[in-house]
Amino acid sequence: MEVLFEGQVRVRDEECTLVLTQTQAEWTYKGKKYAYLYSDVLGAVSNTQSSAFSILIYGFAGPKEGEREFRVGTKQRISFKADQVQVWVAHIQSLILDGHLSPSPDVSIPRKRFLVLVNPASGKGQAVVKWNTAHPLFEACTLTVICTPYTATTHRGHAEELVTGTDWALFDGVVVVSGDGLMHEVVNALCKMGRVEVPVAALPGGSSNAMACVLCENSGLPCTLFNSAYVTIKGKSAKLDITRINRENEPPIYSFLSVSWGFIADTDIGSDTLRWLGSLRFDLYGLWRLMRLRRYSGTLTMWEDSGEVTESGGFLSFISCNLPLIGVGMHVAPRAALNDGFNDLLFVRSEHTGRFGLARVLLRQDSGRHLDLQQLHYVKARRWRLVPNVPEGIFSIDGEMYPAGPIEAEVVPGLALTLAL
Numbered sequence: 001m002e003v004l005f006e007g008q009v010r011v012r013d014e015e016c017t018l019v020l021t022q023t024q025a026e027w028t029y030k031g032k033k034y035a036y037l038y039s040d041v042l043g044a045v046s047n048t049q050s051s052a053f054s055i056l057i058y059g060f061a062g063p064k065e066g067e068r069e070f071r072v073g074t075k076q077r078i079s080f081k082a083d084q085v086q087v088w089v090a091h092i093q094s095l096i097l098d099g100h101l102s103p104s105p106d107v108s109i110p111r112k113r114f115l116v117l118v119n120p121a122s123g124k125g126q127a128v129v130k131w132n133t134a135h136p137l138f139e140a141c142t143l144t145v146i147c148t149p150y151t152a153t154t155h156r157g158h159a160e161e162l163v164t165g166t167d168w169a170l171f172d173g174v175v176v177v178s179g180d181g182l183m184h185e186v187v188n189a190l191c192k193m194g195r196v197e198v199p200v201a202a203l204p205g206g207s208s209n210a211m212a213c214v215l216c217e218n219s220g221l222p223c224t225l226f227n228s229a230y231v232t233i234k235g236k237s238a239k240l241d242i243t244r245i246n247r248e249n250e251p252p253i254y255s256f257l258s259v260s261w262g263f264i265a266d267t268d269i270g271s272d273t274l275r276w277l278g279s280l281r282f283d284l285y286g287l288w289r290l291m292r293l294r295r296y297s298g299t300l301t302m303w304e305d306s307g308e309v310t311e312s313g314g315f316l317s318f319i320s321c322n323l324p325l326i327g328v329g330m331h332v333a334p335r336a337a338l339n340d341g342f343n344d345l346l347f348v349r350s351e352h353t354g355r356f357g358l359a360r361v362l363l364r365q366d367s368g369r370h371l372d373l374q375q376l377h378y379v380k381a382r383r384w385r386l387v388p389n390v391p392e393g394i395f396s397i398d399g400e401m402y403p404a405g406p407i408e409a410e411v412v413p414g415l416a417l418t419l420a421l
Helices: 085-098 127-139 158-164 180-193 210-218 225-234 263-277 280-291 355-365
Strands: 003-011 014-021 024-029 032-037 041-047 052-061 069-081 112-118 145-147 173-178 200-204 236-247 250-255 258-262 296-304 307-321 343-349 376-381 383-388 394-397 400-403 407-420
Touching: 003 024, 003 085, 014 085, 041 085, 052 085, 112 127, 112 158, 127 145, 127 173, 127 200, 127 225, 158 180, 173 180, 180 200, 180 210, 180 250, 180 407, 200 210, 200 225, 200 407, 210 225, 210 407, 225 407, 258 263, 258 296, 263 280, 263 307, 263 394, 280 355, 296 343, 296 376, 307 355, 343 355
Parallel strands: 112 145, 112 173, 173 200
Antiparallel strands: 003 014, 003 069, 014 024, 024 032, 041 052, 052 069, 236 250, 236 407, 258 307, 258 394, 296 307, 296 383, 307 343, 343 376, 383 407, 394 400
C-alpha cells in the first residue's frame, strides 16, 4: 500500500513511525501493529501547547461476522506527540474528507455546517434526549462538522418557518431529529424556496423514523441513533427523488417518503393519539382498524414505462412509496430506491380480498415477503393519479394528514439531496 506521508511520533513512552496511506493510518506500538481505516476515523485535533495531536476513532463491531454497527462504547482517542502537529492534523483531516494530502497546513479544512432542528413532542417525547446523546459524536469532530445549538420546534409548520427564514449561505445542511413529519416540513420548505442543493439528514427521534432507517440501511448499517449520526458526519451528498403532488386549486405538496389512502392512512393518522407507545402504536391501532375495516372507492391511473394502466372500483389499501421503508423494519417497498426515478405503488382491491387477505399482506410486509401474494398489486410508475369517488377518507403524506380528494403525482428524479455513505 502506497505511503503518502510518514514521520516519527511518540505514543506514550515509545517512539514509533506513523504512516498515512490512501486508506488508513498505521503504526507499531510495543511490537503490535495498529491500523485504522479513515472511514472509522471521525477527525484529528491538535494541542499545540503540548506539541501533540489526537485522532478520534469510532470502531465498528457486530454480533455476527460481516455485520457492522457503530457503537459509541468503542470510541477511542489516541494521542501522539510530534513535531509539525498542524501538518499531521491537516493531512489526516484531508485524507478523511477526500482521500488526498493537504496542500498546506495553512489551508483551512472544509467543514459541514449543520442547522439542527428537534421536535420535542415527536414519538415518545425523547427527541431532545436523543440529540443530547448523539451530540458528543458531532462535538468530537468539530474540525469537520459544526452544529448550531439545536432549535426546538413548538408547533406544526414551525420547521417550515425556520427553514424559510434561514440564511443558507451560512449552512451546508440540516439535521432533523424527529419522526418523518418534521422532515416533511423541511423538504417542502426547501423545495418551495428552490434551495434543493441543501442536503437533509435524519436522526431517529420519532415513531416511524423511515428516513433515518433508509439512510442507515442504504449504507449497510442497522438503524440506530449512533449509526445515523455516523452516516450524517461521514456521509456525502446523494440525490433523493421527490414526488410532487398536485391538487385542485392548492399549492403542490412535495413528498420524500410516501402517500397512502385507505387502511394504511387510517392507521398512520388514527394512531397519532397513541404516539407515546412509539412504533407499537401502529400494530395496536392497525389491529383495531382491521376489525373495523373500511372500504373505499376510486380510480387509480398509473403511467408505467409500458404505458397507461387504470384500476377503478373498490380499494382496501393504497400506498405510493418513494423509499423502501416507511418505518423501522417496515420493508413495504423493497424494490424502491433513493433515486431510481419511480414511485412503487402497492394496493389491495376490495373486490379481490377482504379482512383476512389484507391481514396476510400486512403480516408479511415488514420482512418484504409480501410481493408474491396474489392479493397485492405492485406497480412501479413515474406518474399516477388517484381520484376518490367519495369524500370520506384521508391521505397520509409522509405521515402528515391531508383531506382526500383528486391528486396527481409525479416523480421529480434527484430533486433533493441527502447524506449517505
